[in-house]
Amino acid sequence: MILTKDEFNKIENPSYDLTGEDEQIKKDLYDAYANIQDLLKKYCDLKEDDYPIITAWIVGTYFHKEFESYPYLFLNAMKGSGKTRTLKLITDLAYEGEILIQPTEAVLFRTNSTLGIDEAEGIARKGTENLRELINGCYKRGSKVKRMKQMKTEKGTEQVVEEFDIYRPLALANINGMENVLGDRCINIVLERSNNKQIIKLAEIWKEEKIFKKTKEILEKCRVCNVVVAEKLYVEWNNYVMNTYINYNIYKLHTNNTHNTQLFKDLNLMDLTGREVELCLPLLYIAWGISKETYDHLHFSLKSYMKERKTEQFNESMDIMMIDMISQELNNFWQTPKEILRKYIEFTQLDEKDAELNLKWIGIALKRLNLIKEKKRGSGGMRYILNVEKAQEKIRMFK
Secondary structure (H helix, E strand, O other), rough: OOOOHHHHOOOOOOOOOOOOOOHHHHHHHHHHHHHHHHHHHHOOOOOOOOOHHHHHHHOOOOOHHHHHOOOEEEEEEOOOOOHHHHHHHHHHHHHOOOEEEEHHHHHHOOOOOOOEEEHHHHHHHHHHHHHHHHHHHHEEEEOOOEEEEEEEEEEEEEEEEEEEEEEOOOOEEEEOOOOOOOOOOEEEEEEEOOOOOOOOOOOOHHHEEEEHHHHHHHHHHHHHOOOOOEEEEEEEHHHHHHHHHHHHHHHHHHHHOOOHHHHHHHHHHHHOHHHHHHHHHHHHHHOOOOOOOHHHHHHHHHHHHHHHHHHHHHHHHHHHHHHHHHHHHOOOEEEOHHHHHHHHHHHHHOOOOHHHHHHHHHHHHHHHHHEEEEEEEEEOOOEEEOOOHHHHHHHHOOO
């Protein structure tokens, strides 16, 4: 349960240096967070762990420019599971949110509010490569798009460079799932078809509710007052990492003075990669500044989610499965690409007709993963001795 307002008033929050009127604004932010969860639970039938994640993401859209990157939110669901309703509620609550079905490149880089993309299967279609690259770039602060524009000057009509900032919060929804590069930037929420008639029969009139209007007012007020400041967050995180793993005293001096040390400890214990840290840090920091109870709930949900994500990546990634297979080799001996491919198909139980599974892919994968100890070309073609020891070392990072 989220703390009551009276309980929250007794909590000393170390994240932000706020006094007087600013402290009242932060209490309002706590109310907004609770209101968003109430609205989500009223209109959307989700898994319990999903509510804190989505709520923190919505609140964070009002402060996303404080962070070096901001995770995408991806709703994956079969038809009739409420993904469009959920996406609509999320974007309505988010900062200047709107939903588009098939956004063009020009629309994407000429706006910078929160964008929801429904029926996002189209992003992966042939001919949308430029749009997909643009969407991939919206994830990081400082991402720019430059276009030439005709302008009248004293010298006449000239072509000048026009620059657009494309960094923005992005929520997507589809049925078929997300391709790997874009999916790596997403927190994935899987929706199941609900039979809860108390929820699914409701008309989508949340904009008319007082709680919705009040929540939007609070969030906008908090945004204007800049109640969330993450100016030194990434410097402090890097110092913490350096101190933890290299033990330089210079980093220790800086790290011991931060109010975020416990947050960093929790994040470090989640054993995440760089991209996974980017996904979790903004949301955890938002909750860290609201209340301990809010933070604890979100940390538990994200910890469970990231553990499940690692398991899915381990099972689904062809590269990881290649590493796993080679790590279980008993001896170092010469093998042909054809022999390795046959063993890989048996190990993964993938369809040998898969377009990606061919001898060329085997050679490229082994080279990319640096798993070739020795190679030679003979009358029968290439032969490899695989680097079993390196595969065993690599696989420990994923298990």
